[in-house]
Amino acid sequence: MLFLLIAVALLGWTLYSVVSLVNNVRRVQKIGIPYHVIPASPVNPLWILLEPLIFFLLDFLPFQFGRINHYGRRTWQFADKAQSHMRLGDAWAIATPSEVFVYICDADAITDIIARRADFVRPIELYTLLNVFGPNVATTEGADWQRHRKIVAAPFNESMNSFVWREAITQAQGMLLTRTTAGPSGGLGADTRTLALNVLAATGFKRSTQFQSTQDAQSEDPRSYSESLKTVMLNTFVIMLIPPSVLKFPIFPSWCRRAGQAVEDFKQHMLNMFNTEKSLLDQGQPGTGTLMSSFVRESTVDPKSNKTVLTLDEILGNIYVINFAGHDTTAGSLTYVLFLLAAYPNIQEWIAEEIRAVFPNPDRDTWDYKEAYPQLKRCLAVVLETVRLYPPILALPKSVAPPTTSLRLPESNRTIVLPKGTVVLPSLLAAQMHPKYWSDEPNTWNPRRWVETAPASSDVSTPEAQLAQETIMEPRAGTYLPWSAGVQVCAGRKFAQVEIVAVIASLFREHRMRPVLKDGEDFEKAQARILKSTTDSYQLLVMQMRDPDSTQFVWERVE
Numbered sequence: 001m002l003f004l005l006i007a008v009a010l011l012g013w014t015l016y017s018v019v020s021l022v023n024n025v026r027r028v029q030k031i032g033i034p035y036h037v038i039p040a041s042p043v044n045p046l047w048i049l050l051e052p053l054i055f056f057l058l059d060f061l062p063f064q065f066g067r068i069n070h071y072g073r074r075t076w077q078f079a080d081k082a083q084s085h086m087r088l089g090d091a092w093a094i095a096t097p098s099e100v101f102v103y104i105c106d107a108d109a110i111t112d113i114i115a116r117r118a119d120f121v122r123p124i125e126l127y128t129l130l131n132v133f134g135p136n137v138a139t140t141e142g143a144d145w146q147r148h149r150k151i152v153a154a155p156f157n158e159s160m161n162s163f164v165w166r167e168a169i170t171q172a173q174g175m176l177l178t179r180t181t182a183g184p185s186g187g188l189g190a191d192t193r194t195l196a197l198n199v200l201a202a203t204g205f206k207r208s209t210q211f212q213s214t215q216d217a218q219s220e221d222p223r224s225y226s227e228s229l230k231t232v233m234l235n236t237f238v239i240m241l242i243p244p245s246v247l248k249f250p251i252f253p254s255w256c257r258r259a260g261q262a263v264e265d266f267k268q269h270m271l272n273m274f275n276t277e278k279s280l281l282d283q284g285q286p287g288t289g290t291l292m293s294s295f296v297r298e299s300t301v302d303p304k305s306n307k308t309v310l311t312l313d314e315i316l317g318n319i320y321v322i323n324f325a326g327h328d329t330t331a332g333s334l335t336y337v338l339f340l341l342a343a344y345p346n347i348q349e350w351i352a353e354e355i356r357a358v359f360p361n362p363d364r365d366t367w368d369y370k371e372a373y374p375q376l377k378r379c380l381a382v383v384l385e386t387v388r389l390y391p392p393i394l395a396l397p398k399s400v401a402p403p404t405t406s407l408r409l410p411e412s413n414r415t416i417v418l419p420k421g422t423v424v425l426p427s428l429l430a431a432q433m434h435p436k437y438w439s440d441e442p443n444t445w446n447p448r449r450w451v452e453t454a455p456a457s458s459d460v461s462t463p464e465a466q467l468a469q470e471t472i473m474e475p476r477a478g479t480y481l482p483w484s485a486g487v488q489v490c491a492g493r494k495f496a497q498v499e500i501v502a503v504i505a506s507l508f509r510e511h512r513m514r515p516v517l518k519d520g521e522d523f524e525k526a527q528a529r530i531l532k533s534t535t536d537s538y539q540l541l542v543m544q545m546r547d548p549d550s551t552q553f554v555w556e557r558v559e
Contacts, residue, residue, distance in 0.1 A: 017097040024095040031102070031416055035093040036067050042074050043126065044098060045241075075539045077394040077427070081443060082434040085427060090412050102418065103395075103427045105434055107478030108410045110426040113398055114478075114486040119405045120398035120424055122488070129240035133267060134313030136321045137491075151310055152318050153491040155294040158370075160203060161498045165369035167202045168502035171195045173364065174211025176507055180555050184516045189335050189548030196331035197230055199499055200323060204291040205273060223261075225269045231262035232320075233327045237540040239263060270316055291319065322492070324541075329392040330496045332544040336390045336534055337382060337500060339545070340445050342513045342553055343530040347382065347447055352558075354378040355509045357464045362509060369498070372505075377470050379501045381450035384472070387482040388432045389445055390534065392542040395425040396484060411436075428481045437479040449473070516552035 021037065028035040040047045047054075051074065058069060070076055071094055084092065085105040094101045104110055113120045127139045137148040175191050194211065202208040209226050232239065238247070239259055246252075247260030270292075277296040280287045287293035295315045310318075341348050358375045359367055400422045407424075408415050418424065433442045440449055454469045483490040490496075507513070515526045529551075536546045 020097040021095065024097065024100050027100050027419055027422070028093045028095045031093065031418060031422075033091045033093055033102070033416060034088040035095055036071055037095045038068050038071050039097070040072065041096040041098045042072055042076070044096075047072075048074065075394070075537070075543070077429050078537060078539075078543060080430075082427075082430040085430045085434060090409055091407075091416060100422050102416075102422055102424045103430070104407075104409075104424060105427045105430045106409045106411045107431065107437065107476055109407055110431060110478035110481070111485075112408065113424060113426055114396075114484075114488070116405075117487070119401055121401045123397055123399040123423060126397060130321055130324070131317060132239055132244070132263070133270075133320045134311070134315075134317030136314065136317035138321050138325075139317075147309070148314070148318065149487075149491070151295065152322070155291050156491045156495055159289075161373075161494055162369040163203050164199060164495055164498050165367075165373065165502045167199050167208065168195075168499045169364050169367060169506045171198050171211050172503040172506035176511065176555060178211065179553075180511070180557070184552050184554040186552045187549050188338060188551065188553060189331075189545065192334045192338070192548075193230075193233075193327070193331045195503065196327050196334065196499070197226070197233065199330075200326050201226060201229065203495075204319075204322065204326075223265045225266075228262045228265035228269060229323065231259060232266050233323065235259035235262070236324055236328070240541075267316065270319055274312065274315065291322065295319070325490070326492055326495065328542045328544070330499055332392060332542055333383070333387055333390070333496070334500050334503060335545055335548050337386050337504065338513065338553075339530055339534050339548065339551070340386060341382070341504075341508070342515050343527045343534075344445070345512065345514070348508055348512050350448070351378045351382060351504065352508050352512075353463070354467055355505050357467050359505070359509060364506065367505075373498060373501065375467070376501050376505055377451060377467075377472050378447065379504045380472060380497060381447040382504060383497055383500045384450050384480075385445060385447040388438075388480065389443075390537070390543065391428060391432070391482040393428065393482075394539070394543065395428050396481060398424045398426070400424060426478075426481065431479045431481065434479075437476060511555045511557055514554050514556060516554055 017039070021039070025035075025037060042048075042051075051072075055069070055073065070080070073079075082105065085103070090106040090109070091102060091104055093103065104113065122141055122145075124139055124141050130136060130138045135144075135148075137145065137152045140148050172195065175195055179185060179191070198209045198211060205225075235255075238256065242256075244260040244263035247256045247263075250257075252260075273290075273292045274296060277287050277290075277292050281293075281296060287296065292315075295310060295318065341351075354376060358372050400418045400420050403420050404417050406415050406417050431437065435442050438449075440446070450473050451470050452473050453466075454471065477485075483493040483496075515523075515530055517523070517526050518529075521529075533545060533548065533551055537543050538546050
């Protein structure tokens, strides 16, 4: 009887999926753009859970399900780059049983989509997993989002950037010390995660921690602030899928139970910080000047509306999202940066020329943020080029809110009409790699493309003066979106840029990074191996390299 019920349920689900898929195909046909059909949505939670098993089996078959093998993977856009748009045009679609996805690679249309916030809304149902501690800037929309955004963006100012600069330099020197004394070693991914975590803890909560390698940090109390935060960040995906209280059940393996406990520990640490800040503010003192200080000030009741500006749950929710976004994205981007610099020694020399010109004095205590950061244009170019090819996210999903809305595609001189509920995705990676916008070898990592040199004047006679003539290229609107754009641009964009630039400057002034050659390997083969590692990437919540810790590097001091 049970078998019969299961069979009937599966049959009913299959019939429902087929009918839904047929209806969605008809919707796409009315839009009038090229499309593909796949039998399951790549963002369906069950599909995400089973994806590794599904493709493990499909990859062993003697024949290939071409479209499913390509478009059924959550990271298909990373492998595709701009190829589908070059083949199908600036607008095309994927029809699934649950959604219609329309992909757009037209710079003016992308700018229009981002600007028309009432027509193209953020599908917050795709972000609800981030509500681990409470509602936040990533999981709200409309007026509620504006309230969160105003408060979350406020502390991301030049005072914080200056602190980020100083802490990132300190952490980079600690990382360099562990690696230069240890000799050739792997573990680069673990190092960048530790560095990003320490910078976040110091700048957000004044919890400064000395850099330690993974092995050295194993003796720390697992319930301490830094260790609980580290455990939460490393297990974010599981924590979002399964309630932390459930993870603590004995049926789960020990690492799951530890993740569940870490959530409780981290929440208690945040509550202690909240109470400390509130006590200071109640006494008329300014507080510690941290993110928590800023949020606590906003947790008071607004006398005009008699409403609490931010509830305690919302404060905790936003702190969690800031930690998640600031850690995973920055650590991942920094890992790509270092791998790529190791693959291109000429770029190391190019940025070192700038670093030495900006910092003739090697004493890091003299490196002033306000004076130095604007001059490190080549270092910034390395960051900008890296996230062009390896962005933390692959698309910016929007959902059509009105019954229908039209979208003008200037480059093909046509207009398409999109029905309510259509998921419209400005193709972030395609726009950042399409030859029509990036004509000079768009698939190649080349930070030099970002640096423009003004016509030399007669008084430019020194290398320092020549470097001063360089400026950062401003890409066309709608063609570069790694931090989103418009009013919803990432509040921590400059935070991340300052952090990574500071790390680059600190690491590469006196040192160069080389890959350890394997037996029978020359540098060209090692370079190909390193670049292959950067393309072997996957997505949990953000894009990251699959195995950055196994590749060995050596740091060499240069005069």
